[in-house]
Amino acid sequence: MPITHRSFANLPEELAEVQVEIEQHALDYGLDFFPTIFELVDVEQLNAIAAMGGFPTRYPHWRFGMEFDRLSKGYHYGLQKIYELVINNNPCYAYLLSSNQYADHKLVMAHVYGHCDFFKCNQWFSKTDRKMIDQMANHGNRIRRYMNRFGVTEVENFIDACLSIEDMIDIHSPFIQRSRSTDRYKFHSNTDAEGSDEPGQDYKLPAKGYMDNFINPRKKPSDDEETPRPAVALPVPDEPTKDAMLFLLQYAPLRPWQLDVLSMIRDEAYYFAPQGQTKIMNEGWATYWHSTIMTRHGLQASEVINYADHTSGTLASSPNRLNPYKLGLELLRDIEDRWNRGCFGQDYDDCDDFVERQNWNTEVGLGRDKIFEVRRIHNDLTFIDEFFTLDFCRRYKMFQFGYNESTEYYEIESREFPKVKQQLLFSLTNMGRPEIFVTDGNYKNRGEMLLTHRHHGIELKMDYARDTLTNLYTLWKRPVHIQTILDEQEVLLSWDGTHHECVKLESN
Helix, strand or coil: CCCCCEECCCCCHHHHHHHHHHHHHHHHCCCCCCCEEEEEECHHHHHHHHHCCCCCCCCCCHHHHHHHHHHHHHHHCCCCCCCEEEECCCCEEEEEECCCCHHHHHHHHHHHHHHHHHHHHCHHHCCCCCCHHHHHHHHHHHHHHHHHHHCHHHHHHHHHHHHCCCCCCCCCHHHCCCCHHHHCCCCCCCCECCECCCCCCCCCCCCCHHHHHHHCCCCCCCCCCCCCCCCCCCCCCCCCECCHHHHHHHHCCCCHHHHHHHHHHHHHHHHHHHHHHCHHHHHHHHHHHHHHHHHHHHCCHHHHHHHHHHHHHHCCCECCECCHHHHHHHHHHHHHHHHHHCCCCHHHHHCCCHHHHHCCCCCCCCHHHHHHHHHHHCCHHHHHHHHCCHHHHHHCCCCEEEEECCCCEEEEEECCHHHHHHHHHHHHHHHHCCEEEEEEEEECCCCEEEEEEECCCCCCCHHHHHHHHHHHHHHHCCCEEEEEEECCEEEEEEECCCCEEEEECCCC
16 A cells, blocks of 8 residues: 655654654554654754744744743753654644654654544544644744734733633534634634625635735735724623633724734634643553554564663653553553453443453454544543543552642542542543633623633632733723632632732622
């Protein structure tokens, strides 16, 4: 079968040959992926790319410099090392560390093809922008122009405010059909790729979002972008909305360039969201395939010890931290084994004989088909909910941990399966972020914003909450409030631009 997926970029000849070999093994196993381009970079380049989320053409911002400094110190002090970095794009881009050993390059390539298959075939990535490399470069150019025009400090401070709420999106909204005006908000162009139906609007040529400014330039490049848009009617949502960024794009009194920047930050937040929703599955899937390909095809005798050493480090468990590589890999192996032996269905579930369940084997051999199905339709939350069983929990000694402030250690709180699973599922709900809803844009009829925290037993971190309210005030230009629970008491946290306030609310 001819290979059509590879691109050698600037790889040395021996690594190009390895890519051919590893890619063919991946194809033989049924993996499906976009064309994959590997780039060989040194450690400084890799840290710089990783600090920018894998996109070297991204907009400039101080947080990327801070992340680069952290990664560089971690590497030079021997605390961490990036082995691979792969980008969800078409084509996929992956980076190889030039100082890695030959066996490591093979391992990384096999791992990358697992990720690329997951990006292309998992349903939760199906709505992501497959040309995000181009989109990020366009975002970077636009923001640099705004910095040149309005000043680095002003634009960077506004980006800080936007980034503080980048988790305040609705991660399920890409799969919900909405009206065209809200489905993909592109405020820099005031219309979508199909043009506008609004009266008085000039017709615009069809264009992808990242090319719109070039294909449909504004008639007056000198338009005053410092003038805020006219005030709009302050809304009371029909129902609480999780997409606070969209709410601000629709109603906040921001300048045109600020709306454009906020729109870009929102687009990027939605691009990265599926990665947060599938961390366990994605890493488990890639690790499954690199271990399968390497142990069956890729290893020379002289490379076994090096491979085992590095893989064991990747899969190492910690008493106070969940390892997504380990959990994802072992769950996939457990699913494959169960479906190979027929350990599913009504007959198996009704069997209450321990020995019989342990020796159950109908030899149906459906394991490989099942894990491909799981890869296609699940995210971490549904993956754990469906396949994290009592038997699996016992086999891998999964416990519920909690932090003991008196001893300053994480300690085992419970060995009960329901509590262990509940804690794990809770940590994955909404990617582990608090569920915050915009419930009113005209609170008390004063144009103030009211947010509601859907409390699930864990309180908001007060320093984070105060800083977020401060940044929301920067965007909304009016006082901002959030209703939550502290010490089992319903309270209203507020920021009016000068001071924070916490008011207890009367119970209904």
